[in-house]
Amino acid sequence: MTKTTTTTTTLVVLDRTDRLGRADRELLVLASALGEAHVVVPAVPPDALLDELGAHGAVTVHAAAAGPGDRLTAPAVALAAAAARETGARAVLLPNTPEAKDVAARLGVRLGAGVVTDATGLDADLVVTKSVLAGGWTTRCRATSPVLVVTVRPHSVELPAAEPAGAGRPPVRTHEPEDTVPAARVVGRTELPASGRPALTEARVVVAGGRGTGGDFGPLEELADALGGAIGASRAAVDAGWIGPEAQVGQTGRTVSPQLYVSCGISGAVQQRAGMQTARLVVAVNKDEQAPVFEIADLGIVGDLKKVLPQAVEHLRALRG
Numbered sequence: 001m002t003k004t005t006t007t008t009t010t011l012v013v014l015d016r017t018d019r020l021g022r023a024d025r026e027l028l029v030l031a032s033a034l035g036e037a038h039v040v041v042p043a044v045p046p047d048a049l050l051d052e053l054g055a056h057g058a059v060t061v062h063a064a065a066a067g068p069g070d071r072l073t074a075p076a077v078a079l080a081a082a083a084a085r086e087t088g089a090r091a092v093l094l095p096n097t098p099e100a101k102d103v104a105a106r107l108g109v110r111l112g113a114g115v116v117t118d119a120t121g122l123d124a125d126l127v128v129t130k131s132v133l134a135g136g137w138t139t140r141c142r143a144t145s146p147v148l149v150v151t152v153r154p155h156s157v158e159l160p161a162a163e164p165a166g167a168g169r170p171p172v173r174t175h176e177p178e179d180t181v182p183a184a185r186v187v188g189r190t191e192l193p194a195s196g197r198p199a200l201t202e203a204r205v206v207v208a209g210g211r212g213t214g215g216d217f218g219p220l221e222e223l224a225d226a227l228g229g230a231i232g233a234s235r236a237a238v239d240a241g242w243i244g245p246e247a248q249v250g251q252t253g254r255t256v257s258p259q260l261y262v263s264c265g266i267s268g269a270v271q272q273r274a275g276m277q278t279a280r281l282v283v284a285v286n287k288d289e290q291a292p293v294f295e296i297a298d299l300g301i302v303g304d305l306k307k308v309l310p311q312a313v314e315h316l317r318a319l320r321g
């Protein structure tokens with residue numbers, strides 16, 4: 001990411017009011033580097049979150065007076081549009097989640113803004129870097145509209161080594177956005193069972209398994225835990241019912257951009273690559289030396305994952321004493 005000396009008023013649209021996740025903090029670092037950072041949250045946040053937002057450079061915090069209740073997307077779009085108009089933001093940054101992409105698309109229509117999703121970089125002159133065509137190409141593009149809306153992949157922005165010191169609690173501006181669009185309503189929520197591992201899209205390390213696991217993710221889980229990582233999967237593994245669909249990485253699954261992606265027993269089809277090719281380092285374990293995954297691997301290990309992974313875990317444990 002390029003640091004800037006010019007000032008761009010930027011709006012960061014967050015979808016939570018409890019605490020900042022890694023992806024949220026990355027957006028705030030990016031917005032502060034561009035210039036003045038304003039933040040949108042769905043409802044008036046607690047003081048702890050306000051302090052965190054202030055520490056990360058938020059100048060003002062915009063929230064809906066009543067909160068979104070059980071309605072999806074439409075209230076978030078109305079609130080973000082109102083805040084964007086009021087702040088005169090030139091750039092609007094959102095996380096790269098499916099929900100945020102939905103908001104980004106509608107916000108683009110409301111603001112007459114160019115929308116870029118899946119960004120992996122944003123320069124001072126608002127040129128966006130993103131990977132396209134199933135991760136095969138990296139492109140740079142610029143919106144021709146006065147306002148740019150971007151969803152940014154996690155791990156695209158370096159976080160400072162130390163947490164920023166408190167910079168004062170930013171003022172909260174409440175809105176009662178006009179929101180007459182019929183919206184979908186949430187009728188129920190089911191919590192995913194907690195794994196104790198980081199969220200797949202935010203994890204610094206992802207250990208992913210495919211058909212080559214034969215359905216036994218045990219060795220992958222041991223490696224993931226040794227590295228503090230999350231578990232991902234190919235579609236073949238998901239379709240076989242070996243792991244839940246929330247773990248799928250790829251064109252029709254999650255997009256991840258971790259520091260390290262360990263691909264285990266995955267052939268490396270183009271649809272799988274689409275979800276992981278922007279990982280900083282790819283390590284592939286596959287028993288077929290002709291597997292396409294080796295074309296994109298920084299380090300390739302030809303071997304049976306059931307033998308290779310336990311050795312890696314043993315070595316990591318030995319290194320840590």
Ligand SMILES: Cc1cc2nc3c(=O)[nH]c(=O)nc-3n(C[C@H](O)[C@H](O)[C@H](O)COP(=O)(O)OP(=O)(O)OC[C@H]3O[C@@H](n4cnc5c(N)ncnc54)[C@H](O)[C@@H]3O)c2cc1C
Nearest residue numbers: 210211212234235236250251252253265266267272287305
């Ligand atoms: C429209 C569309 C969307 C798709 N979306 C996705 C998506 O989002 N994500 C996705 O992943 N796929 C997606 N696919 C499917 C994709 O094309 C592949 O079929 C899929 O990725 C293959 O999964 P796999 O690599 O696990 O299985 P395989 O292709 O069967 O590969 C298994 C690999 O494991 C290796 N292996 C076997 N045993 C071992 C062992 N003991 N140790 C080490 N290696 C071993 C084999 O050599 C082989 O390379 C999509 C396809 C379509 C058409």
